[in-house]
Amino acid sequence: MQKTTRSHHDTETHPQHPEHSPSTGRRETDGRETDEGLGDGLTARDRDRLSGLAFRVREHIIRMSGRGGCFIGASLSCADILVYLYDAILRVSPTRLDDPERDFLLLSKGHDVPALYGTLAELGYLERTRLENHLSPDDDIYWHPSRAIPGIEFHSGSLGHLLSVGVGLALNARIDGTANRIFVVLGDGELNEGSVWEAAQVAHAHKLDSLIAVVDRNGFQANCATESLSPLEPLEAKFEAFGWSVHRSSGHDFDALARAFSRLPREAGKPTAIVCDTVRGKGLPSIEARADRWFVNFTEAEVKMLLEELRGTAAASLTSAPLHVR
Amino acid sequence: MTYEDALYRLALDNPNIVVMTAENRAAIRNLPPKLGPRFIDVGIAEQTLIGAAAGLALRGKIPVVHALSAFLTMRAFEFIRTDVGIPGLPVKLVGSVAGFLSEANGPTHQALEDVALMRVIPNMQIYCPSDEADLLDMLPSFVESKHPAYLRFNASKSVLPSHARFSAGKAEVFVVGIAANDRDVDTHAHDGGPGHDHDHDHDHGCDRGHNSSEDGGNEGVISIITYGPLLAEALRAADILRESHRRTVRVVHMRTLSPVDTVSIADVASHSRLIVTLEDHFVVGGLYSIVAETLLPMKRTPRVVPLAMGQSWFKPSLYRAALTHAMFDAESIARRVAEEL
Numbered sequence: 166m167q168k169t170t171r172s173h174h175d176t177e178t179h180p181q182h183p184e185h186s187p188s189t190g191r192r193e194t195d196g197r198e199t200d201e202g203l204g205d206g207l208t209a210r211d212r213d214r215l216s217g218l219a220f221r222v223r224e225h226i227i228r229m230s231g232r233g234g235c236f237i238g239a240s241l242s243c244a245d246i247l248v249y250l251y252d253a254i255l256r257v258s259p260t261r262l263d264d265p266e267r268d269f270l271l272l273s274k275g276h277d278v279p280a281l282y283g284t285l286a287e288l289g290y291l292e293r294t295r296l297e298n299h300l301s302p303d304d305d306i307y308w309h310p311s312r313a314i315p316g317i318e319f320h321s322g323s324l325g326h327l328l329s330v331g332v333g334l335a336l337n338a339r340i341d342g343t344a345n346r347i348f349v350v351l352g353d354g355e356l357n358e359g360s361v362w363e364a365a366q367v368a369h370a371h372k373l374d375s376l377i378a379v380v381d382r383n384g385f386q387a388n389c390a391t392e393s394l395s396p397l398e399p400l401e402a403k404f405e406a407f408g409w410s411v412h413r414s415s416g417h418d419f420d421a422l423a424r425a426f427s428r429l430p431r432e433a434g435k436p437t438a439i440v441c442d443t444v445r446g447k448g449l450p451s452i453e454a455r456a457d458r459w460f461v462n463f464t465e466a467e468v469k470m471l472l473e474e475l476r477g478t479a480a481a482s483l484t485s486a487p488l489h490v491r
Numbered sequence: 492m493t494y495e496d497a498l499y500r501l502a503l504d505n506p507n508i509v510v511m512t513a514e515n516r517a518a519i520r521n522l523p524p525k526l527g528p529r530f531i532d533v534g535i536a537e538q539t540l541i542g543a544a545a546g547l548a549l550r551g552k553i554p555v556v557h558a559l560s561a562f563l564t565m566r567a568f569e570f571i572r573t574d575v576g577i578p579g580l581p582v583k584l585v586g587s588v589a590g591f592l593s594e595a596n597g598p599t600h601q602a603l604e605d606v607a608l609m610r611v612i613p614n615m616q617i618y619c620p621s622d623e624a625d626l627l628d629m630l631p632s633f634v635e636s637k638h639p640a641y642l643r644f645n646a647s648k649s650v651l652p653s654h655a656r657f658s659a660g661k662a663e664v665f666v667v668g669i670a671a672n673d674r675d676v677d678t679h680a681h682d683g684g685p686g687h688d689h690d691h692d693h694d695h696g697c698d699r700g701h702n703s704s705e706d707g708g709n710e711g712v713i714s715i716i717t718y719g720p721l722l723a724e725a726l727r728a729a730d731i732l733r734e735s736h737r738r739t740v741r742v743v744h745m746r747t748l749s750p751v752d753t754v755s756i757a758d759v760a761s762h763s764r765l766i767v768t769l770e771d772h773f774v775v776g777g778l779y780s781i782v783a784e785t786l787l788p789m790k791r792t793p794r795v796v797p798l799a800m801g802q803s804w805f806k807p808s809l810y811r812a813a814l815t816h817a818m819f820d821a822e823s824i825a826r827r828v829a830e831e832l
Contacts, residue, residue, distance in 0.1 A: 312578060319549065323573050329539040330574060333546020333554075340509065340528045340552070360538045360570075367533045367543070 207423050211253075215419045218287050219248045220475070223448050225283030225296055227471045233300040234462025235308060236276035238445040238452065242383035242416070243350060244280040246441055249422045250348060250379070251284050259289045259315070266344050269318050269334055273327035274352030275309040276460075277381065281317065282306060290316030325358025327351075328378060332364050335373040335436075346429060348377045354386025357395050362407065365436075369408030374430035378409070378438045381416060383445040389456050404438040416441025449474050449481070457487045494518050494646050497627050498555065499525060501634050508634065509547055512557040513540045515587060518646065519557060537567040544582045545574035553581055555634060560586030560602035560643065561593070568608055575639045576612040583634055584609075584641040590719060590771030591805065591813050592645065598804035607776020609641040610749055616640035616659065617748040621722035624649040628657040629746060643719055650723040660750035665742040667729035713828060714759040716743040716778060717769040724814065725769055727821030728828065736829055748781060756785045766795045767828055771819065774799035796831050798824060 207215070222244045230237040250270060251257075257267040272281050282299075285291040291314060298304035305313035309322030321327050331349040338345040355361060368376050382400070384390055391397050401411045410432040414425035422441070431437045444453050449471055452458035463471065463485050470481035495518060502508040510522055511531045523530045533540050537558050544554035556563070563586045564571070575582045588594070589602040609615050618633045620626035623646045633642050636659065655663045713732060717725045722744050729740035741763065743755055759766055768779040779797035786792065798819070805817040814820040818827060 319545075319574075320577060323569060325538075326542055326570065326574055329542025329570070330546040330549070332533075332539060333543035333548075334550065335546075336509075336528075336531055336543060337547045337550040337552060340547075341550075360542070363536045364539045364542065367536055367539045370534060371531075 207420055212419055215245075215248060215252060218252060218284075219245050221287050222248055222280060222283035223475055224472060225286060226279045227449075227468055227475060229279045229282070229296065229299045230461060230471070231463045231465055231468040234460060235279045235299070236460050237279070237449075237463075238385065238455075238458050238460075239274065239277040239352060239381065239383065240279040241447045241449065241452075242443040242445045243277045243381040243441075244283070244447070245417045245419065246350065246379060246381060246422065246443070247280050247284045248287075249419055250426070251288055253423065254426050255348065256346070262316070265341065268346045268348065269331075270348045270350065271319055271321070271327040271331050271334075272310055272317070272350050273321055273331075274324060274350065274355045274381070275321035277350075277352070278308070278310045278317075281310065282314070285314070285316040324352070324355040325360035328361050328364035329367070331376050331378075332368050332371070332373060335368070335376045336371065338375055339371075339373075344375075346375050346377060348379055350379045350381060352386070353380055353382045353384065353391050353397055353400075356380070356397055356400075357386070365404070365407045365409065368436040372434040373436050374432070374434055376436040377426075377429060378404075378436065380438065380440045381443055382440050383416075383443045383447075384454070385445045385456055385459070387459055400440055401438075404440070408435060409438045410435040411438045411440065413440045413442065416443035417447055451481045451483055459487060461485055461487050492627060494623070494626060494630070494644075495521060497630050498522070498634075501631060502526060502529065505553065505635075507551055507553050509544075509552045509554045510557070511540060511544055511547075511554050513537045513562070515558045518585075518587065518644065537562050538570050541567045541570035541582070542574050545570075545578070545580055548575070548580035548582050549578070553583065553634060555583040555585060557585045557587065557644075559600060560589035560605045561600050564602060564605040564608050564641070571609075571639075572612050576615060579614055580639060581637055582639050584639070585644050586641060587644040589643045589645075590721075591810060591817075591819065592647075592720065593807075594810050594813060595807045597807045601804050601807075603771065603773045603800050603804065604776065605641070605643065606748055606770075606772050606778075607780070610776060610781075612639070614638050615749060617643070618659075619643045619718035619746065619748060620645050621654075621719060621744060621746075622647050622649040622651070624651065625654050625657075625746065628654055629659075632657060632659050645720050647720050647723075650726065654746075657746065659747045660752055661746070662752035662755040663744040663746060664755060665726060665729070665744070666739065667726070667733050667742065668739045669733055669737055712739045712741060712763050713765045713767065713832075714741040714743060714763040715767045715769055715824075715828070716745060716756070716759065716782065718745040718748060718778060719771065721769050721771055721819065724819060724821045724824055728824035731821060731825035732828060735825070736832065738832075745778065745781075748778065751781055751785065753785045756782055757789060757791070760786055760789075760791045760793045763793065765828070765831055766793055767798055767831070768795060769798045769819075769824065771805075772799055774801060796828075798827060 226240045229235045255268045305311040331347045334347045404411045415421040446452035473479040474481040593600040
């Protein structure tokens, strides 16, 4: 199992990834759980399928980072999480969207939506050819999610909204007596927003154990490392103090993800938070864990190089300047 | 029948109605045991209130959410705009103690910009009852419309025995006249909204001729357009103006500000020497703006005087004293209107 920290080649100018920071001690750094690991284990076939899916999703993301660009760093950090959840956990499929008992995934941080577009395309929700319409006014595939895209449940882009929308979906399931589970993918920078913690309190108050927050803990927000701006750690202790059942996992190792999501809810009567340690830009050493590769509009030549780099055949040499959107 | 009773009846008929609050239970105190899981109190958390309501509405529920107007429309504004407005979900926003109804709470609680804020959200409807009877008349429409909607809650004691039959986008018009055969107060309901037939006219024993051009005697007519609890002050001010200045005063009660009764506004513009917009709201973005936005595309520029809050919040006090201090009581309104003649 490779460590998720292998490519911290820029640590002098960029603050350390939180995996190197003091933590509460229940995280994992090498794919082996330190607390109860209840995964029933993935087969080699599962791993191959998941890895293949994740690879193709990353290819889609890289292609979307040209011709206008995208939030490539966050998209790559959550790609494995989305692939795993859609493939292995979510009780939903392209033909099950009208099923009242199905699960929901809400992408709260929004700007990582290329990972979701790629996942939905690979799993048959969205025609793959539509990904070529990225940023076209003739489609709805833009920098943040739109409900016009099949499989996208709710629009986002304004941070700190969808945990409360998830609270609403969980309350609805309670009223209707349906078995829906609601997964809300949050960015770690997004946790700066007070509305996340407001919704976390309400979820606890109403004992919404069908609600699962999944934090893409890639350690960066727009311009810098999270811990250098508004420290989030100890993150598990924070969620625990808000009455949530918490688990910390690698967000890239499918075996670890299998253990993290093996039993839901983790505790009856409590919402669940899975904090997934990830690497921003995961899969592309030339942009991994760099504060200045948040949003980039790459040239076609760079896109080609990055696809090569993803395949491990050549390192990319990048010259496009990062955009400072914020 | 109270608001709570009426809302409960609607909820009995429609299992999709969910009553929510951010710990503002004044008007819905007895509903929790009656509605069970369909009553949801999120605590003092207006943003989550709206986000959760959007989630419920996404699954077909009709959340009727309650909070103080100031905190509902301002604290949670971006949630309303983003989670309710963008998808156009039928979340029903009930804001209490707007305008002068906040009484002695002070400027933190004075919603004097709520109409302006809600009005800029596409397809947001705005309901402004003048009293409890009016509130109950419009409640089914407010709850059952397919659009997001904001109710400027007002359950004050009714000033009129009854109102015209409610229809969203249709104003109620009262004429306080000086015709030769006039009654003391000649009230009249106007079929101003598009597509409304005369059967909707409210029977106050009125003379329809008052608001048509047929009588040709409108040179001196003053029209006061208002909404909410200030209707009571406007009607009394009209009495005073009739008595002291021998003027016919038409009072237009805008029961909904969105959709707005543009036909009534155009009619008022045609048949008034002076139009006054009266509102407990900042002058920017409220009824005065609505009248301007309605008339300018018609190339109509009648004389319109706004009686609204200008550049400051009002002096906190009990309701009548606050009205008087801010010169929004009937006597002050009559005097301020007379000064414009």
